[in-house]
Structure formats: structure tokens, C-alpha cells
Amino acid sequence: MIYSYYPGCTLKDRAKQLDLNARTALKAMGIELKELDAWQCCGAVYPQTSDEIASRLSAVRALSDAENGKLITLCSACHHVIKRTNYDWLKDENFRTKATNYLKPEVPYDGSTQVIHVLELIRDEIGFENLKKMVVNPLTGRKIGAFYGCMVLRPGKTLAFDDPENPTIIEQFIEALGATAVTYPYRNECCGAYVALEDKSAAETQVDRALNSAVKAGCEELITACPLCLYNLVHNATANKLPVKYFTELLAEALGVKEGE
Amino acid sequence: MNNRVKTLTETALLISGVNPKKCMKCGKCSGTCPSYDKMEYHPHQFVSMVEKGQIEKLMNSASIYYCLSCMACVERCPRGVEPGKLVEAVRLMKIRQQDANHKNGNDIARIADENVPQQLLMAAMRKYRK
């Protein structure tokens, strides 16, 4: 199967591991990610007011360019922005009209593209039971926690990714790879996000609380889908520290196709 | 309310889509906010102050740059008020003013360490300047 794929800026630079391992791992599972021919930065944050039109246009372009009605995303931020913009497209006529007037496309976007995160792709199109069968290097004995962060989960109604308060999709993924999934309550809280730029202590409080809780629960390593979460978890932890990886690295490792560091 | 205050209030309500009258003042948003201690005005106060037309106070407070847009308050509000959207609206109203950027591109580049991902830089660009 070939799917249209939106990688996003960070995955071309700081988060190469997230991208490369996704491509090779999915390829090993019979899925090819076909990068959109031309894509622009999603803007990293979703503009929440109804009069912000221009900052949502790149998402509309990506939605419009997706083939076969499906667009695969991987970075939490890109997924968040594109999925919410898609929701706006269906719900907000004013936005639809203005964005269309601005883009002047040959064929206007019809709102039918589904935005699918790689985790959702694995869960819904492959299935965790099938994933389990594809594992060649089971991660037996490793105690791994998920750090979901905010952007794939909330607002729950729009993202419709998993239970926003008690998500289980990454835990199921970890178990499918043969490792032990460790849950802890702060896995769905904010990492401190971009505020870390201006005030590291904001991220430190958040990250320390999450890491302390993860360590207490017995986590030995963490995985995430978000480059910003990874940055804060790695660079702004002041007390407990844990190795943090992208979930695709773990996937590639278990499937025996891990790209070099 | 004088005309200026009235216009500001109406703009905030219009672009955020938030109806502060739905708030029952339970404080759940502030009970859940990860940036609470960093904020001069807390999420529940945003809702109440916008309702009362005290928007300029909010626009001139650093609180607007501490909202993480984590959507926890939006998700958990029992009245569907969505305080986070209101914070965003007030922040946008501030930086849309002339010479009112909280930080410009150079400032952001200067304070960023070597490890920050593009995602963070882009987010800061969007949140701090117009």
C-alpha cells in the first residue's frame, strides 16, 4: 500500500530518526510512505481563533494534495495542526470560503481527506496483533513508558485519537513489540512546550514531574511521537532522567530494520 | 464600558468563539493548568476578566505568553467554555498591534540553544510575533 505522507520540517532535521525509521519500518510491513511533492511548514502551533486564515493554509494545501483520501502524519504538531484544520474545513464555512478564495485552487479541496497518524495507521490498518507477528527482535524485558504529550490527544473530540485522559494506543504498541508497557499518570500532560525557549523552568517543572512519576512507576525508557516533547524530556530534566526515543526507532529496532544513529 | 473596551471585548469573544457567560466559576481550568504558577492572571480569571471588559490588563500581562496551548482546560471544562481559546485570542490581539511583538525573529534565534527542534522555533515565531 502507498500512502501520501506529510513529514514536516523537524523531521528533516532534528527529528530525522522519527522520519527515517518510520519509512523503513513501515516498508518492512508492506507500506510505502510517499512524501507529498510540495509541502510547507504546518506552522507548529494551531491558531485557535476563527480569523486566522493564512496560518492554516499550508495545512489545507497538504490536505488537498493527499492522494486516495488519506494523509499520513507522524510529528505530533503537524498531525495536530492538519487534523484540526481539516475539522475547521468541515465545520466553518467562513474559513472554507476565505481559504479557497486565497488559494484559488484549480479544484477546491472537498474536505474528504482523512488525517491519519502513523500510530493510528498501525493500529487500524495493520493491527497490533499482526504487528506482533512481524516482530523479529522482541524487546522482551524492557520496561517502556509512553509520553503522549498534548497534541495527539486534545481536544479529544477533534483529534479522536484515543481516550484523552487514559490513552492506551502507545502502550498497546509497546506490548506488541514484546516489551512491557508501564503506565503513569502524567503521560498525557504538557512537556512545557515552546515556553521552554523563554523560561526553562516552565519546562523543568513539567518534565521533572512526568519523569519522577514515570520512574516511580518503573519506566526504564520513554518513547514519544513529538520532537518538542523529546527535546524537553531530554534537555530540560533536572532530577530523574530517562532515555527517550521516538516510537518509530523502537519499531524499527523490533522489526530488525533500524537505521544507523 | 467605554467604546474602546467594548470593541476589544467584542473582538475577543468573536475571534475566540468563547462565551464566558457559560462559565460557572468552578475553577477547574485553573486547577488543571500546568502554567498556573507562572501566570499573573489564571485561566478562570481570563474568562471572568474578558466578560467584565478588562482585556487591556490581560493584553499587557506576561500571562498570555505562558499559556502552553496544551488544551487541558479546554478538554476538562464541564461547561464547554474553552478558556485556552480565549487566552489565544487575547495574545493575538496584543501581537497584532503595531510594534507589539513579544519577541522578534532575531530575539528567538539568539535565545535558542543548539538542541531546540525546528518545531519549537516555529512555534515561538507564531506565538511571539506577527
Place this chain on the structure above:
Amino acid sequence: MQKIGVFVCWCGSNIAGTVDVEAVAEALKSVPGVVYSVSYQYMCSAAGQKLITDAINEYKLDGIVVASCSPRMHENTFRKTAEAAGLNPYMVEIANIREQCSWIHKDKEEGTKKAIVLAKAAVAKLKNDKPLKAGTSQVTKRALVIGGGIAGIQTALDVADAGYEVDIVEQRPTIGGRMAQLDKTFPTLDCSACILTPKMVEASQNEKINIISYAKVEKVSGFVGSFKATIRKKARFVDETKCTGCSLCMQKCPSKKGKDEFNMNMNNRPAIYIPFAQAIPNVAVIDPEQCIKLKTGKCGLCEKVCAAGAINYKMEDELIEREYGAIVVATGFKPIDPSPLNEYGYAENADVVTSLELERLMNAAGPTKGTLLRPSDGKHPHEIVFIQCVGSRCDENTERGKPYCSKICCMYTAKHAMLIRDKYPDTNVHVFYIDVRTPGKNFDEFYRRAVEQYGVDYIKGMVGKVAKEGDKLMVRGSDLINNQQVEIAADLVVLATAIEPDPSARSIGTMLTASMDTNDFFTEAHAKLRPVESPTAGIFLSGVAQGPKDVPETVAQASAAASKVIGLLAKDHLVTNPCVAESNELMCNGCSQCEKVCPYGAITYIEKEVRGPGVREVRRIAQVNPAVCQGCGACTVACPSGAMDLKGFSNKQIMAEVDQICL
């Protein structure tokens, strides 16, 4: 030509404020057939009624139109006035120019215009009215009470006390309901069982009361005064007449994995069990899901140990058919499941409990024998956090809970907090609240005692998240008064969950054609003036089935419902509504559409010889039982041939009204 009188009411300023009543009276004078038209300040007053009586006599009126409030208010008044003056009471039409006109309009000119149209429509209908005569129907002198909680018990006791027979149908194996699960009751802190069980015993000993437990009402037909109900008594697999309640079977039963529903599933019970010590009937019941004998055919231990020979594995459900004059709905409530509000972590953490679970954890007959211990590790909790309004007072679009205030939570939380502080003074108790609502006799004093005497820490604010950290529950919330975000490391978290109607209520409502609101609470006939009656005649409401209530309110309402039941059962006959459906034999094509839509089962089909101009043959035609028909009119709309019509609201009358409004 008929002689019609029109009487326009001012209703003080209620109508006259937005309708020029004199102009309405004047305008109606020119309507053909109207021989007298007048307006008056209060038509419903004695003077107003005299005005009507005098006009009927003086002008020899054939019918009257009263333009006033809703017919729900005073139609009966004016029918009686007309009847006393010698007019057929069904020759009275009401034009509702208050609820449907003056109250909803602001512009007087518009209101006046509409009032004139409505009055003219009533005149048009009246011209097609025919005098009708009400019949009578019998009253079966027995009441059915659905639900055997404190509401149902109280209603049954009062009805029985007046000398009438009552059947209580309870879905669980014992009566007692939610109140039996409570430890103490506010504001006097008396032991719930101590005040409830005497009433349970009284009900069981009362000759007039028949308790049908472990049963449900399956079908109801008929109408006020003569309902017919089919009750399914589920197989207990234990003969009620033989079982002595010795509980030896419970001790010997090898299957112990059934969840103890009475203790909110916090401990296990055997497959054969008596829900609690004071259960009534004090008879065991076998849970077929857990019983080894019923599932595999092997075991049979209880049968061997039962000295009374009460066990019967072959027992089957029993259907009971009985007639009743009145039905009381006392179906009660259940707490909501707080799992979807997962920021509180109820689903994942054993030490996050609901208030009803806490009742059991504090009760001597509960899973911890009355010592407050944490469900997770059996340790004493020293830091307890209560969270109020969990799933109450939510905006409906958020899907986070109920839009209403559950009413009882503020008080029971104050009770819990106080009891814990009293029994375990080394335990700190914090209560997160939005408002403390205590409108009841001695209620606020009770709450103040919790704060002032018992030192309960009330924090104004809500909780954002409960997170498990080691063996602590970290409760993060806001303290709005101190302008702080607080975090409390708690040992136990208690959620004051919203209450909702028992899940059985909806199907019972449908069966009884008793209206319900969007939250599945039964609707009363009038929110203020008929609070214990359903709009469906003969159906009465008792307890939380109607809306959230505490015990004293429930008991008061239960007695009120009983007095209404007694008032009904005291009558030998009821005057029936003559506005019933009637089928024209010649026009009926035998299609059965009317029979299918009739909610009361009032229509049957018969083979009958039909005679008419050029017709003489046996046909299959619809026949309406006027005693059963409630005059809802569904059949008249469904009838494709126009054979079905409703007396007093005939197609001709309604078309005349519509024509008057539209032409």
C-alpha cells in the same frame, strides 16, 4: 343558526398588557353566529362566571367561547359554569390568548391581531361542536407500586393504611432500595438501616401489601381505574414459601465469585445469597450466572444442606396478571459511572471511590465491617479528598455529565466528612466544592458544624487531575479563595457522583405512556401544582424517579403520591372523557393502520355486516372501545380512508379552525 357568546378575559395585565381585549371583544361581535361578546378582568372569578351564566340565560346561547388562559387551567371551570347554566359542557371552547399569545408577544398590535384570529378559530370550531355525554368506568381498588425503595415502601404503606390493596414490584431480590445501602442519614445522623428496616418489616407484615420481589413489570394496558399489568417474577430457584433465611446455603456454596451488588461490587458473595441481613423477603436467591449446578449440572450442595427443602433448580419465571386502579412509579436512581471523567482516575485506581461506595466502606455490614480502609491495601487512609459535582451541572454539549444539580451531594459529603473526622480524628478531610448548596431544614447548620466543629477543610475550586504516585493519589486543583493551585497527597479520593434515574425507568415510562424529560426523569402533570401526578391519568410519581431528592423529601412526596392514589381508589366510578375516537363503518377499509398506532390498545377489528346505501355485506372493520380510548387522535391521522374521527376534535372542527386562521 347557533347563538354563540364570546368572553374575553383580561387576566389582570397578563393578557390585557399585550392584547387590546376590548378590541378583541368588539371584533368578535361581527362574526356570524356571535350574538354576545364581552371582555372582563377575571373571567375565572365568581363575578366573571356569573357574567357567563347570565349571558347564557339571557341570550339563550348554544355555545360559548372563552378567550383566556390555557385550557389546562380553566377549561374545567368554564365547562362546569356552562353546565350549571343548562348548556352541554362540551359546547365550550377555549381560545388560548395568554400562553399562546400575550405571554409570547411584546407588540400590542400584533398580539391583538393574533388574539382575534384565535378567538375566531374557536368560534369556527364551536359551530361544528356537538353536545357530548361523558360515560363512566369502574375503578379497580388496588394499586401497583413499581420500585421497593423508601419511596415505594412509603407510598404502599400509606395506601394500605387507607384500606386498599397494594402490590410492590421490586426488580432486586429484596426491597429497601438505595436507602438500605446508606450508612447514616443527614442531618440527624441516624443509622439508615435502623430507620428503614422497621418500615420494610411493616410493609411485609401489612396484610394489604403484597411484595413481589425479583420481578419486573413487563406489560401494562388499560387506563386510569382499570389497568392490567403483566409481571414477570424471575426464577429465584428457591421456594419463597419454604426458605427460612437460615443462610446455611450461603456458607456452603462453593462458588464465591459473584460480585456483591449490595456492597457496590467491592467484595464477593456466593452464588446463592441473601443480599443483606435484614432483606425482605428474607429468602435466598441463586445467581444463575455463578451457580455451578445451573451451569454444569454438578454440585447441588445447597440443596443437600437446605433443611427446608426450598431449593428448586428447575424453577422457571412466573407470569402474574393483575388489575390495578392506579400505578405508582418509584423506580429510584443510581449513581453515574464516573469512568468517562477519567481525569479523576476512577477506572484505574481502587482508592478513587464514589460516595455510595464510601457508604458501604463505612457501614458495619460493608466489605470492611465498618472500619474505613482503603480498597487497594486495606490501610487506614489519613488524608481524604472529596470532590463535589462530579458529573453534575455540566453543559450538555460537553458530554461530561448531567446538566442538573444532583441536589443530595453537598449534604452527604458534609455528612461523610463529619463522620470521618468524628471517628478518625487523625484523618484530614478536604472537600473541593463549587458551591455548597444546603437549602433544607437544619441543613446549613449541619454543614457549618462540619466546618466549625469537625474542622473539615473546604476548598472552593475544582480538581483538574488525580494522579497516582506510589501509594498516594496526587490531587491537583484550584483554591479560588486563596488564588492558588494546590496539590494534596491523598490516601483516598471520594467522588460525589451525580445521580441519574434507574436504567429501568425509560422502558417503564414508554410502557405507561408516561412522559419523561431528556434526562429520563418522569415529568409531573404540573411542575408546581400537580407534582406527584404524571400527565397520564392514573400514573403517580414517587421519589427520585421524578427528580433528585433526599430521604425526607422522598418520603414526603411518597405520601403525597399515596394520597392521590387513595383519592382515586376511593371512587367507585370515574367519569370518562367523551372525546374519544369513532370509526365510520361504511368508510373503514379494514387496513389495521389505526390498530397499529393506538398506544392504548383501544381498537379491535371485527367482522360485521355493514349496511348503507347500496351496500350490504360482511366486512372487517375497526371498532373503538370508548372506555379504553384516551382521545389522543393518533388513529385519525393514520387512517387512510378518513373513517376514523375524534369526537370533540373532529377533522371537520380542526379544518374549520385552520381555515379561520389561514383564510
